[in-house]
Amino acid sequence: MRYDVSRIRALLEQRKPGHTLPQAFYRDPEFHEFDLDAIFGRRWLFAGLEIDLPKPTGYVTLKIGRSSVVLVRAADGQIRGFFNTCRHRGAEICQETQGRVGRLVCPYHQWTYGLDGQLLAAGGMPADFDKSSHGLKPIHLEVVAGTIFICLADSPPDFAPIKEGFEPLLAPHQLAEAKIAHEATIVEKGNWKLVMENARECYHCHARHPELMKCFPDIPKKKHRTDEPATTAFIEACEAKGLPTGPFIHEGFEANRFALRGGARSFTLDGQPAVKKLLGNVGDGNIGSLRFALDPNSFAHAVGDYAFLFWCWPKGPEETLVHMKWVVNKDAVEGADYDLARLTQLWQTTNDQDLWLVENNQRGVNSEGYQSGPYSPENERTLIQFTDWYVTQARRALS
Numbered sequence: 419m420r421y422d423v424s425r426i427r428a429l430l431e432q433r434k435p436g437h438t439l440p441q442a443f444y445r446d447p448e449f450h451e452f453d454l455d456a457i458f459g460r461r462w463l464f465a466g467l468e469i470d471l472p473k474p475t476g477y478v479t480l481k482i483g484r485s486s487v488v489l490v491r492a493a494d495g496q497i498r499g500f501f502n503t504c505r506h507r508g509a510e511i512c513q514e515t516q517g518r519v520g521r522l523v524c525p526y527h528q529w530t531y532g533l534d535g536q537l538l539a540a541g542g543m544p545a546d547f548d549k550s551s552h553g554l555k556p557i558h559l560e561v562v563a564g565t566i567f568i569c570l571a572d573s574p575p576d577f578a579p580i581k582e583g584f585e586p587l588l589a590p591h592q593l594a595e596a597k598i599a600h601e602a603t604i605v606e607k608g609n610w611k612l613v614m615e616n617a618r619e620c621y622h623c624h625a626r627h628p629e630l631m632k633c634f635p636d637i638p639k640k641k642h643r644t645d646e647p648a649t650t651a652f653i654e655a656c657e658a659k660g661l662p663t664g665p666f667i668h669e670g671f672e673a674n675r676f677a678l679r680g681g682a683r684s685f686t687l688d689g690q691p692a693v694k695k696l697l698g699n700v701g702d703g704n705i706g707s708l709r710f711a712l713d714p715n716s717f718a719h720a721v722g723d724y725a726f727l728f729w730c731w732p733k734g735p736e737e738t739l740v741h742m743k744w745v746v747n748k749d750a751v752e753g754a755d756y757d758l759a760r761l762t763q764l765w766q767t768t769n770d771q772d773l774w775l776v777e778n779n780q781r782g783v784n785s786e787g788y789q790s791g792p793y794s795p796e797n798e799r800t801l802i803q804f805t806d807w808y809v810t811q812a813r814r815a816l817s
């Protein structure tokens with residue numbers, strides 16, 4: 419065991435509900451190992467988009483803790499996931515983060531796998547060697563309306579309720595037929611829980627994100643949306659356009675469509691759409707935002723003209739890899755239908771601000787003076803939920 423179970427158990431017992439976690443959870447290498455096992459090794463994780471692998475033979479690799487996994491689209495069009503580990507002596511097979519391959523060939527002794535994971539060739543092995551029992555180890559993978567979710571556990575939690583509840587909300591946005599206008603990857607010097615806590619609350623938004631708050635509403639004060647008459651009218655208008663509004667909530671997953679502030683139609687600096695061609699079957703595009711978020715590692719917003727997706731992987735106790743993607747209509751042409759700087763400006767600015775907030779939070783949490791602090795029940799409902807969810811998963815893993 420790479421971590422001391424009794425120490426983690428003791429600190430879980432000391433944890434005060436409604437408060438931030440004890441310091442070790444945010445910075446101790448042993449607790450990082452625990453998170454890789456208890457959370458990232460067992461839960462469903464957001465892992466990208468179908469259009470990351472637009473054609474058969476496309477692949478992407480992801481590094482989740484110590485494990486590299488490869489997602490690959492085979493000739494049958496289906497996307498599958500495997501541990502990126504050769505069944506011969508364990509070498510890593512795919513080296514790049516993204517590419518095209520006809521076969522998965524291990525660079526060590528050239529064992530060769532099909533894109534369905536089957537071992538096709540293993541030169542020099544005895545004639546009676548059973549190739550069929552040496553295929554790549556699969557991981558569980560689900561595609562929902564163009565988004566990809568994976569689980570590394572042998573027996574994953576039931577994904578069917580999420581798929582069933584979420585698909586009708588996301589499907590009209592047609593992410594499977596969209597195009598990636600821009601993507602960025604950054605390393606934040608902060609524990610993944612600080613990255614996600616920061617991404618889950620908007621208590622800091624008025625002070626730290628003046629640009630975002632021109633269009634982001636003050637919603638969730640213990641709720642998913644306000645009770646104002648305008649909210650009811652918004653929901654009715656969306657439903658009339660064939661866009662369900664939710665909320666749909668299931669074990670660490672949440673999806674909810676809400677109106678933007680002050681009549682804004684998109685997440686841009688002036689609240690006006692950044693892309694002339696709308697994304698998906700979204701009527702006039704004045705549809706607020708469908709926000710969806712999965713614990714432990716992602717959130718996203720789909721507005722009428724684009725979708726923004728954010729997800730992360732823990733790299734170390736105080737280091738997190740963050741992915742961001744901006745997705746638009748597949749026929750939208752840069753320069754003609756949208757200006758890339760205008761499209762990306764709001765979330766890029768917001769994420770630059772958040773990067774500083776996360777790293778600053780980590781610096782303060784590392785202090786000898788750090789003590790667990792109280793969340794605001796009014797403004798940090800989602801963080802109380804997040805840490806409760808985390809503690810529940812942690813206890814489950816230790817039971």
Ligand code: FES
Nearest residue numbers: 504506507524527
């Ligand atoms: S380790 Fe892959 S072929 Fe030998």
Ligand SMILES: [Fe+2]
Nearest residue numbers: 616622627772
């Ligand atoms: Fe923020």
